[in-house]
Amino acid sequence: MENLIIIGAGFTAATLTRFLNEKDPLIIDKGRGAGGRCSSRRVEDIGVFDHGLQYVSSKNNDFIEFLKDGLKENLLSWNGEFYNEKNELNKSEKFIGKNGNNEFVKKILKSKNQLYKTQVEKLIFKNNHWQVILNSNKSIDTKKVIVTIPEEQCYDLLKDVYDIDYKNQTMSNLTLMVAIKNNINTFSGKKIKEKEDVISWIANENSKNRDVNNSSLGLYTVQSTEKFAEKNCPQYYSNKEIIKKEMLKRFLNILHIENPEVKYCSIHSWRLAYKKNNFSNKVIWDQKKGLGICGDWISGPKLENSWENSKKFSDIYNNS
Ligand SMILES: Cc1cc2nc3c(=O)[nH]c(=O)nc-3n(C[C@H](O)[C@H](O)[C@H](O)COP(=O)(O)OP(=O)(O)OC[C@H]3O[C@@H](n4cnc5c(N)ncnc54)[C@H](O)[C@@H]3O)c2cc1C
Numbered sequence: 001m002e003n004l005i006i007i008g009a010g011f012t013a014a015t016l017t018r019f020l021n022e023k024d025p026l027i028i029d030k031g032r033g034a035g036g037r038c039s040s041r042r043v044e045d046i047g048v049f050d051h052g053l054q055y056v057s058s059k060n061n062d063f064i065e066f067l068k069d070g071l072k073e074n075l076l077s078w079n080g081e082f083y084n085e086k087n088e089l090n091k092s093e094k095f096i097g098k099n100g101n102n103e104f105v106k107k108i109l110k111s112k113n114q115l116y117k118t119q120v121e122k123l124i125f126k127n128n129h130w131q132v133i134l135n136s137n138k139s140i141d142t143k144k145v146i147v148t149i150p151e152e153q154c155y156d157l158l159k160d161v162y163d164i165d166y167k168n169q170t171m172s173n174l175t176l177m178v179a180i181k182n183n184i185n186t187f188s189g190k191k192i193k194e195k196e197d198v199i200s201w202i203a204n205e206n207s208k209n210r211d212v213n214n215s216s217l218g219l220y221t222v223q224s225t226e227k228f229a230e231k232n233c234p235q236y237y238s239n240k241e242i243i244k245k246e247m248l249k250r251f252l253n254i255l256h257i258e259n260p261e262v263k264y265c266s267i268h269s270w271r272l273a274y275k276k277n278n279f280s281n282k283v284i285w286d287q288k289k290g291l292g293i294c295g296d297w298i299s300g301p302k303l304e305n306s307w308e309n310s311k312k313f314s315d316i317y318n319n320s
Contacts, residue, residue: 001141002026005132007120007157008148010036012295012306014109016146018070019314024112026140028132030119033102034109037270038303040100041177046264047205047213049177049221050101054189054203055080055094058304066307067095070108074098078208080189082201096208104303123147125161125289146292146313150272154293162291165280170297172233173273174224176247181261183218198250200225217263222251229273236269243267274301283313287320 004022006013009029013036017025029036039052055078058064067075078096081089097103122133123145132140147154155166188207192199205219213219224232224247232243244267252260275297284293294313296305 001129001143003142004144004146005130005140005142006146006148007132008036008295009034009105009109009114009116010148010306011038011105011108011303012036012148012310013146014105015066015307015310016148016294016314017110018066018108019311019318021314021318025146026113026115026142027109027111028115028118028120028134030135031116033116034105034114035102036105037273038101038104040097040102041266041268042100042212043177043179043264043266045214046179046217047219048100048208048210049205049219050096050203050208051175051177051221051268052270053101053104053303054221054223055082055096055101056104056303057090057092057094059092060304060308063304063307064095067104071097071103072107074103074107076208078188080203080207081187082189082191099210099212120157123157123161125291130290144290144292146294148295150295151275151297152272154295158291158293162286162289162293164293167275167278169278170272170275171226171301172229173226173270174229174232174236174243174247175268175270176220176222176224176244176251177264177266177268178220178222178248178251178262179214179217179264180220180257181217181263183257183260185218185255192254196250196254197225198228198247199223199254202251202254220251222247229270233269233271236271240267276301283309283316285313285316285320292317 004025037052041049078094119135124131130145190202203221281299298309299305
């Protein structure tokens with residue numbers, strides 16, 4: 001019997017492994033490795049695309065100190081030019097991971113017990129412990145379980161065993177990753193300010209100065225507007241090539257790139273990207289059942305929200 005299982009290996013889980021008074025909980029994630037939405041795609045001979053979280057900025061010194069302590073020399077300052085929804089330039093200091101933004105999780109997550117490519121299908125409460133049913137048709141028993149997955153998935157997993165006040169308001173996002181021969185730009189991040197239906201911003205990966213990036217290529221991570229994602233995410237798997245072409249065409253048009261030699265082009269769909277409103281602001285720790293619920297979506301759309309909720313959760317858990 002395990003003592004504690006944490007479902008999900010994103011930043012919430014990583015932060016919990018630093019704050020909880022528990023050694024080596026078993027971390028289970030359906031993905032290939034730790035990262036979750038702090039994800040970086042590394043393409044051989046091309047470079048790294050941060051196709052999830054773009055950068056971290058915060059006015060909370062404790063949070064930044066936590067990142068500095070966890071990432072050490074791998075936490076780099078980045079000069080990205082980003083504008084907020086009122087078209088004001090975000091002047092606060094921005095941070096990225098030296099080799100990719102998945103380092104926000106990989107460098108912080110601390111547990112010798114990690115199980116990947118394993119989806120938790122169901123949780124069954126057995127009076128004094130949990131039976132965790134996996135997609136491999138196996139199951140693991142544990143005294144306590146903490147769920148750190150996005151709200152909709154959390155609701156689906158727990159609806160038979162726990163009442164969650166579910167709001168279903170997670171935004172979607174489509175992210176295009178493009179490499180173009182001999183197209184080196186100097187801007188770092190571009191929020192598309194003019195009226196635009198398809199693209200909301202473009203990050204220039206070359207501006208992150210990563211050794212692994214191929215210096216003869218212009219590398220861009222391009223994020224869709226919420227409107228475009230809302231329309232296209234439901235048909236993503238049947239329409240993937242058409243959606244990709246439409247985003248690529250619009251991107252080339254915005255940057256005025258003619259006759260491009262496209263060396264790499266791929267798209268990723270984030271059906272559950274982030275939540276923008278209707279926050280409960282309440283982490284859940286049911287000591288009687290040994291069930292915890294934590295994640296960014298409890299209080300906001302950003303990494304900082306994952307951190308603050310994990311910290312809040314750990315205070316309650318450690319004192320219970
Ligand atoms: C496109 C995009 C851009 C973003 N940009 C920024 C930004 O610039 N700045 C910022 O601060 N934040 C940004 N965010 C938000 C930030 O990435 C999140 O707040 C943070 O990563 C959430 O971490 P988490 O651990 O709570 O959730 P997640 O990272 O989603 O981790 C949950 C994990 O659970 C796993 N999982 C789900 N269901 C199961 C299951 N049944 N069984 C096993 N495993 C399961 C998933 O594979 C995932 O790894 C962005 C997010 C997206 C999608």
